[in-house]
Amino acid sequence: MFADAELNHRLDRRTFERREPALRRALLDAQYRLLEQKRSALVLLPLGEPGAGRTEFVNALLEWLDPRHVEIHAYARLSEEDRERPPLWRFWRDLPPKGKLSIYLQNWYSAPLHRRLMRDLGRVPFLAALERIKQLEAMLHAEGHDVLKLWFHLPAKEMARRLEALAGDAKTAWRVTREDRDIARALRRRPEIVERALRETSSAECPWTVIDGHDRHWAKFDAGKRVLAALESLLAAPAPGPVPKPAPATRPPTRPNVLASLDQTLAIGASEYEREITKWQARLAHALRRKGFRERAAIVVFEGYDAAGKGGAIRRVAQAIDARFVRIVPIAAPSDEERARPYLWRFWRHLPRHGQLTIFDRSWYGRVLVERVEGYCREADWRRAYGEINEFEEQLADDGVIIAKFFLAVSPEEQLRRFRERARTPWKRFKIGPDDWRNREKRIAYDHAIVEMVARTSTDSAPWVMVEGDDKQHARVRVLRSLVKRIEATL
Amino acid sequence: MFADAELNHRLDRRTFERREPALRRALLDAQYRLLEQKRSALVLLPLGEPGAGRTEFVNALLEWLDPRHVEIHAYARLSEEDRERPPLWRFWRDLPPKGKLSIYLQNWYSAPLHRRLMRDLGRVPFLAALERIKQLEAMLHAEGHDVLKLWFHLPAKEMARRLEALAGDAKTAWRVTREDRDIARALRRRPEIVERALRETSSAECPWTVIDGHDRHWAKFDAGKRVLAALESLLAAPAPGPVPKPAPATRPPTRPNVLASLDQTLAIGASEYEREITKWQARLAHALRRKGFRERAAIVVFEGYDAAGKGGAIRRVAQAIDARFVRIVPIAAPSDEERARPYLWRFWRHLPRHGQLTIFDRSWYGRVLVERVEGYCREADWRRAYGEINEFEEQLADDGVIIAKFFLAVSPEEQLRRFRERARTPWKRFKIGPDDWRNREKRIAYDHAIVEMVARTSTDSAPWVMVEGDDKQHARVRVLRSLVKRIEATL
DSSP: OOSGGGSOOOOOHHHHHHHHHHHHHHHHHHHHHHHHHTOEEEEEOOSOOTTSSHHHHHHHHHHHSOGGGEEEEOOOSOOHHHHTSOTTHHHHHTOOOTTOEEEESSOTTHHHHHHHHTTOSOHHHHHHHHHHHHHHHHHHHHTTEEEEEEEEEOOHHHHHHHHHHHHHSTTTGGGOOHHHHHHHHHHHHOTHHHHHHHHHTOOSSSOEEEEEOSSHHHHHHHHHHHHHHHHHHHHHSOOOOOOOOOOOOOSOOOSSOTTTTOOTTOOOOHHHHHHHHHHHHHHHHHHHTSGGGGGOEEEEEEEESTTSSHHHHHHHHHHTSOGGGEEEEEOOSOOHHHHTSOTTHHHHTTOOOTTOEEEEESOGGGGGTHHHHHTSSOHHHHHHHHHHHHHHHHHHHHTTEEEEEEEEEOOHHHHHHHHHHHHHSGGGGGGOOHHHHHHHHTHHHHHHHHHHHHHHHOOSSSOEEEEEOSSHHHHHHHHHHHHHHHHHHHO | OOSGGGSOOOOOHHHHHHHHHHHHHHHHHHHHHHHHHTOEEEEEOOSOOTTSSHHHHHHHHHHHSOGGGEEEEOOOSOOHHHHTSOTTHHHHHTOOOTTOEEEESSOTTHHHHHHHHTTOSOHHHHHHHHHHHHHHHHHHHHTTEEEEEEEEEOOHHHHHHHHHHHHHSTTTGGGOOHHHHHHHHHHHHOHHHHHHHHHHTOOSSSOEEEEEOSSHHHHHHHHHHHHHHHHHHHHHSOOOOOOOOOOOOOSOOOSSOTTTTOOTTOOOOHHHHHHHHHHHHHHHHHHHTSGGGGGOEEEEEEEESTTSSHHHHHHHHHHTSOGGGEEEEEOOSOOHHHHTSOTTHHHHTTOOOTTOEEEEESOGGGGGTHHHHHTSSOHHHHHHHHHHHHHHHHHHHHTTEEEEEEEEEOOHHHHHHHHHHHHHSGGGGGGOOHHHHHHHHTHHHHHHHHHHHHHHHOOSSSOEEEEEOSSHHHHHHHHHHHHHHHHHHHO
């Protein structure tokens, strides 16, 4: 990775000063076009080798660009809020909307690299972290957020020489921190760590650019040119055309399948219902009060056909829990702030803290259900979503979050009966609209999407539970029992 | 306040059960209409007297309503993030969008009431906190967020009797915490505190409702009916009509005025500029590194005519500060999440943490400038905004935030020259659009708005600094010098 960056490129001061104004104008122009086209670029500059010119470059970049449309991200220590979420949460939370140019002084590389260099992270978790980063960046790229990655390089000897020179001069000695020395030593002794990190995470879409840090004018100018080239190449990419409407599905999914094998005759009587619901609600309340849950969180996802009984089931779960520790997040059309970011952003922003249970009334699975069926996104988008969703849920599970996912099914006949009842009953009339009748006509297309969703996203850490919903009482008990067992088994 | 609530109202269980279904249906119906009309209601239930039925009512309300569209707010201890902002910040952060019904178990009354009861807050700061609350609620009401406030009351003796009964029974003794006893004792000994709080903050728009907590069925049913009545009354309020266009202004504001008295011939030469800018940037950097600033934050507001040089001045300020500690927030049209909340929300969400300086490139003054002139809000709205803005800035100042406000003026002739130059220069063409030419034609109307803004919102803790902008170098030095002096004087 570093061969080219060790050729001692140079640029004398006068040439630099002559060329700088043109570079600045071109960068500014690219920045405004980015804003206009609502593209977004994330410039990552993780630690870097001390003395190689990273800080000087960031200052120059801020000079060149219009600082009003640049966001600087620097992550110091973890806050309480950060510590109670998966490691990538803090980056998701601050993810800039489209149209911004963001500079990341610290970023998702910082902690794994730093910890690995300081021997605080083993080889296997380090590689796992890199793999996670690679997936994050691929997703960002696919969602229109380009990632530019710069590494400022100095050969080990030169780095040591510069640090000593700085430390030896009384006027500059304060700039050399103990951490700089530790990192410099680790970089010198184990250069393979950075080499590996850069190699593993250099993809066709998000390659690393290594800057020769030997000469400061060269480093600044070369890095500026590289950023410019990257911005121009992303601005030159043609805007995606309109999303083609999906072909209507005519044949139901091949049998047997998870929907066809549901037994909608399952039902329980009123007295059994009362007994069971009380029992499982009490056990749920008890489970969530256990000490182990204080270090964990839970997410309950509800998907299902319209009028399958999601609302009633959600109510029975929420009832059992102290109102302070449960949140229900109803998912409807995204806000414009949500549309300006990758589609998972709106769910990351609602992740529970420790000791909390969050219920999603519809969820990120909208991508592979309604968005797929209605043609709100491209086929390529919902096809990659399966992997992105699995990766998202794996991050939650790795962080100790308990995930329970319920799909509530209702037969077409029972659904029709409920629709008619809703239309008739004054205080239920808000629960039915033209969309519901339209969705009903697309049932075959939805069935295909549901069968594929369950097949691709039922994982060990987050399995789907299919619930027969024709009898509401049966469905509610089934949801509660299954949720309680999942929580009890995990704690 | 409590006379009516001590008449021992009663409702027997059977009557309650007979009437409950109709109440529930009516509440549900009101809730859905709220959602449909995008109105929002905040139900506040601060501490309340132990044993008076507050918790039981909240549980009942959650049973009655569709919990998917209810938000529960419970504020436990202050987080790091909370502690570095004004006390009301945490409530602003979570302020629900229009269409939600929110239940506040803790709220802006909780801390002042609790601290006053525990003798941790003097009479004067207590009354000041109540006054602040009153202003907050008046603003919420004016912005379409209704506040319903319920106090569950029990006479002191009865409260004591109930606590003893609970504590005496082994099965319920755990429910009585030490805090309950402390609060009960304080309420008994100093009943005037709650009485005063309720009286002071009962306004025509946001009155307190006191519920007789003697009989639990009565308390639950009566509180439910009161919430229903409040919701129905707010739903019955006619929707506001379209905002009338403001009449065009033809005569300039009376002289002398802050704009007419600016001396646009002020200018400095290149070498003086270099010397001065370097000097004041260094002093700014130095001032922000002082220890005192770690416990404070700073906000710098820039307003001004188009092309008055805001961007250049902002850049010179930002340059002087370590990029990690400065943020620039450009204010353009609000997002839909912002439009669904009171207009100050979008600024509260960008308040700096301790040690940070935030630059607002245009600000909350948009309300009394562009919104007033263009008729984006009613006259009543921008008229009340002066007071709301002063109150907002006072809260910031009370919390130790340093506020500096600059208005950059440019003469019509110089503005025209700059517009033409922008239109001509390729990399400046993004800085000029049809809006700028239109605004120029409304200069007289803007001048009226500016003169009134400066007169009404120049306060001791946040004075306006008017800057002559015809000479950019003069303007930049003036801004930096004034900012540094303000920060140095405060620290």
